[in-house]
Amino acid sequence: MRVFHALDGSVERQDSGLWINSLDYTGMQHITAHAPEINDSIRTRCQDHLPFCGFPWLLPVKFLIKKNWYLPAPEVSPRSPLEFQLLSREETTWGSVKMTFEAKGPSHMSLYLRPHAGTSLSRWSFGDGTPQFDLNGEYFIFYSHGLDAPAWNFWFEIQPHEPSEVFTDEGMISLALSAHYFSGSDRSSEQLESLLKKFPDWAFASSWVSTYHMYRY
Incomplete structure (x- = not known):
């Protein structure tokens, strides 16, 4: 399931499907004979304006896997759905905007950050506090926890290149969060099986x- 949110938080669009990546250099050409629904008519391309192409990458390897297919399927309903919220937003005295989530x-879970043109990440709550490993303008953070873990809280600061610049239409940054279900009844669906x-x-x-949820701020 993919849900795309507008700057005001409303849902712009959403869909659901089976996202297929081929790790074989022949793609799916030898599978189509067994599963005819997997064919070039459902090939999907990277949407560069969306964090990590708009798909729930588990690891930052989109540059290695060039062929993807997206077969429409009914929406899934995990027993533990993702809950995500912006806790605070404040302008700092040095001109950046700090957001806490x-x-x-x-x-x-996988977190993808894509600063918009005219902005850059200046600080965040990960590692030593300095954003690193810029992947062609994007950042990837992988998060995992054990049983009964508390909520995941994090923050980052986004810095406009020009202090007087106003971001009204698309915001300053696109953020997406993917939840990955590897165990229990949530790990599969009737259509997938x-x-x-x-x-x-x-x-x-x-x-x-x-699941993949995208927001703009």
């Missing part, structure tokens, strides 16, 4: 359920 979700049964014995398919 809280996330509650499964044991594995049905598709996996069509794969030949010589193919290995690794699967789980993820």
